[in-house]
Amino acid sequence: MEFIKGLFTAAPLLSLFITVAIGYFVGKLKIGRFVLGGIAGTLITGVVVGQLDVPVDSSVKSIFFALFIYAVGYQGGPQFFRALNLKSLNELFSSFFMCLMGLFCVLGAAWIFDLDRGTAAGLAAGGLTQSAIIGTAGDAIAKLDLAPELIKTMQTNIAVGYAVCYIFGSLGPIIMITWFFPTIMRWDIRAEALKLEREISGGHPALEPGQFNALRSVVTRVYELKEENTFVGKTVLKVDSLSLDAAVEEIIRDGTVIELTDSTELYAGDQLVVTGTVAAIENIANQLGQEIPAPVGTELVEEQRDIVLTNKAVVGKTLRYIHDHVNTDTRHGIFITGVKRMGHELSVLPNLEIHRGDELSFIGSPKDLNGIESKVGYPITAAAVTDFVIFGIGMSIGVLLGLIEFRIGGIPVMIGTGGGCLLSGLLFGWLRSTHPRYGAMPIGTTNFLRDFGLAVFVGVVGLTAGPQAFTTIQQYGLTLLMLGVAVTLIPQVLTFFFSYYILRIKNPIELLSCTAGGRSANPGFAALMDKAGNATPVVAFTVTYAVANVFLTLWGPLIVGIITKNP
Numbered sequence: 001m002e003f004i005k006g007l008f009t010a011a012p013l014l015s016l017f018i019t020v021a022i023g024y025f026v027g028k029l030k031i032g033r034f035v036l037g038g039i040a041g042t043l044i045t046g047v048v049v050g051q052l053d054v055p056v057d058s059s060v061k062s063i064f065f066a067l068f069i070y071a072v073g074y075q076g077g078p079q080f081f082r083a084l085n086l087k088s089l090n091e092l093f094s095s096f097f098m099c100l101m102g103l104f105c106v107l108g109a110a111w112i113f114d115l116d117r118g119t120a121a122g123l124a125a126g127g128l129t130q131s132a133i134i135g136t137a138g139d140a141i142a143k144l145d146l147a148p149e150l151i152k153t154m155q156t157n158i159a160v161g162y163a164v165c166y167i168f169g170s171l172g173p174i175i176m177i178t179w180f181f182p183t184i185m186r187w188d189i190r191a192e193a194l195k196l197e198r199e200i201s202g203g204h205p206a207l208e209p210g211q212f213n214a215l216r217s218v219v220t221r222v223y224e225l226k227e228e229n230t231f232v233g234k235t236v237l238k239v240d241s242l243s244l245d246a247a248v249e250e251i252i253r254d255g256t257v258i259e260l261t262d263s264t265e266l267y268a269g270d271q272l273v274v275t276g277t278v279a280a281i282e283n284i285a286n287q288l289g290q291e292i293p294a295p296v297g298t299e300l301v302e303e304q305r306d307i308v309l310t311n312k313a314v315v316g317k318t319l320r321y322i323h324d325h326v327n328t329d330t331r332h333g334i335f336i337t338g339v340k341r342m343g344h345e346l347s348v349l350p351n352l353e354i355h356r357g358d359e360l361s362f363i364g365s366p367k368d369l370n371g372i373e374s375k376v377g378y379p380i381t382a383a384a385v386t387d388f389v390i391f392g393i394g395m396s397i398g399v400l401l402g403l404i405e406f407r408i409g410g411i412p413v414m415i416g417t418g419g420g421c422l423l424s425g426l427l428f429g430w431l432r433s434t435h436p437r438y439g440a441m442p443i444g445t446t447n448f449l450r451d452f453g454l455a456v457f458v459g460v461v462g463l464t465a466g467p468q469a470f471t472t473i474q475q476y477g478l479t480l481l482m483l484g485v486a487v488t489l490i491p492q493v494l495t496f497f498f499s500y501y502i503l504r505i506k507n508p509i510e511l512l513s514c515t516a517g518g519r520s521a522n523p524g525f526a527a528l529m530d531k532a533g534n535a536t537p538v539v540a541f542t543v544t545y546a547v548a549n550v551f552l553t554l555w556g557p558l559i560v561g562i563i564t565k566n567p
Helices: 002-010 012-028 038-052 058-083 086-113 117-127 132-142 148-185 189-201 236-240 278-288 319-325 366-376 388-402 416-434 443-502 508-517 522-532 538-562
Strands: 218-224 246-253 271-277 290-292 303-309 335-341 344-346 359-364 377-379 405-408 411-414
Touching: 002 012, 002 038, 012 038, 012 443, 038 148, 038 443, 058 132, 058 388, 058 416, 058 443, 058 538, 086 117, 086 443, 086 508, 086 538, 117 132, 117 148, 117 443, 117 538, 132 148, 132 416, 132 443, 132 538, 148 443, 148 508, 148 522, 189 508, 189 522, 218 278, 236 246, 246 278, 271 278, 303 366, 319 335, 359 366, 366 377, 388 416, 416 538, 443 508, 508 522, 508 538
Parallel strands: none
Antiparallel strands: 218 271, 218 290, 246 271, 303 359, 303 377, 335 344, 335 359, 405 411
8 A cells, every 4th residue: 555655646647547547437337227427436536545645736626627617618608698598588497496496405504504615515516416516616715715724624525525415416316307207297208208209390200219210311323314204305403303302413424424513404315313312212213214223333422511500591490491491402412311419419300490509410412512501500520620729718718707706795706717717618619609610629629628627627626635535424424415315306396396387398308308407417317318218308408408507517606605614
């Protein structure tokens, strides 16, 4: 043990990376269907390793937390600002009410049981499963005019409170959302999800996971025009007008692929290479003539391109609208194959409403895709490299915002670097969604900053808290655990019935999604998705989740400012 301690003392970063590795390994272990998760696993591992009293530079914690929280804001910015409209007002109120009830429960528990600032913040972080509170509250405590040892003790109490309350904080929403609420309301989650999907899809049958509708598969076939065919002497555009779901991609004449335009005239003997859905091609096949095998050596180059939706003319419209109202000449052989919102895959359904910042996947020829880009938005491929100029400006603004002090009821409050970077990330994420040419930060980059930044931050918190952690557990132990249960359950129950009876959110899937998103309960949402068996919970969850991430994170410095007790 002395050898390991000496090794960690000589190379503190070694202890940090080992903590992260072991923590994520522990976080993957399953007990039944419960998974602890990498963040909680890293924190617990850090507390254990921290018993060796490993010296880790606190600036490492600050830097990585700032990166994490900026990435969270950047990813959630488009959805957060989109939620601030009348159409999603009920979902917005539901999410804010959940956050507010969580804050009231934490403050009530702190006053009744005489908790210090750090323990109360840890209760909020664990009971509400919002890891970012660890950073924003810890940052606010560090700025208090108190003795360094007292500050360190309270920051340790945050970590311990989080670790004690987090397990049920993750498990509670799973129980409530997938069992308790559906049971008392007599809802069948799967049946309700199928019903909602049928409504969204305009009556099309819902599919089980792994299934796909083969009739919507995009295929390419070759037809040879005979002398008597009615299209001989007509233009290519005439053939394309037969169906919005099929188009002529190439014409082979005397063994040579000719240049194709909408005005190209067709001759007897021409071989038409037609791409479209199976259903569409079968509907027009009898008008095109005899299908033939593709000539040897024939190639048709297609491309899949992801485009970020920004065009105001189609924002808020449905996929059916795009399908029916984009001109044939600009939609020549273009097919929508996928939709992503905040990293979540949505079902490609005709009545799906698309929002600014959604990622639409198209398949078609490069030339045709170039023609449709300006009518939809900007290709993600054009933003494959991080714009470090905007990134640096965004982080700088976040740090500056963290220095601002304001008062709530005479209580001085500073949101700190964490809160400042969150607000800055929200702003620049939203700006990026409205002006995609600037501030590029690919989804892989933001995911890495978010996940690795939080992992390193929590690892440092655990290592630093280690020596004092068991003292806090002995002092509050079972009381803190039960308070965590209360903070987890009470806001959910109040918000569920408030949303159902007052806000009139009656659809079971939407209401359960709001309940999960309003407390940023990823495990609960994952369990709901599993029960639903389709993507219907995603839309309501993304709106409420983005709102909850902002307010719950800001509760950290607010709790530290309102509660005045020190250890």
